[in-house]
Amino acid sequence: MASLHCLPPVQKSLFINSLPQKLHGRSVCCRAGISFLVRAERARGSSVNGHACSSEGQFTKLRWKIRLGRRQLLAGSAFITWIYLADMNSMSFAAETKKGFLSVSDKKDGYSFVYPFGWQEVVIDGQDKVFKDVIEPLENVSVNMIPTSKEDIRDFGSPQQIAETLIKKVLAPSNQRTKLIEASEHDIDGKAYYTFEFVAQAPNYTRHALSTIAVANGKFYTLTTGANERRWEKMKDKLRTVVDSFTISKV
Structure with missing residues (x-):
């Protein structure tokens, strides 16, 4: 298995209104x-x-x-x-766009995904894109990329191996207790993706998270989303929609 120790730590922290009403409703007669x-x-x-x-x-x-x-x-x-x-x-x-979600399409870096309506974009060092709920800050989604010479995520190892390494060294602080719940592989348009679920326990909260990773365009892509454990049952379907929507295109 190729080493992932070189991965850098994640930084925490129309004139249409002026038209007659019938035109607005497309009942236009000329x-x-x-x-x-x-x-x-x-x-x-x-x-x-x-x-x-x-x-x-x-x-x-x-x-x-x-x-x-x-x-x-x-x-x-x-x-x-x-x-x-x-x-x-x-x-x-x-x-x-799925109802209740907004879409993000980054043509420069070649990825797209959806996030729940109402989340706000914020800027965090080390992350390419971050959206979060301002009331429940643990409910967020982030995308991170690092260069790689590999051409396929499977070149790094199995879903379980890569997930364990990322959780311990990148996706959670070293002082948090982490647990991998499950990891799997799926295919989208001939591209392999690894998706995994885990929890990270801090002294005053536990975060339940989902991640999906893939390799393309000379980059190692990671999308992670999650919520406070106490809100997991309410949020899990939305978070799975976010993870499942992540796709990479050739640039």
């Missing part, structure tokens, strides 16, 4: 403009020149209004089309 040309000919022998000039002036105004109406129609149609496409895109995004 009247199509019809272009036409009105021709006026003076009656032969007409004796009222002023009437003819007045008619020509009205026809000129009518043509102007028609042209202006067509411009407004074209501009309005383009705007409505843009709003519709933008709304469709947002619908597609919403459909891909």
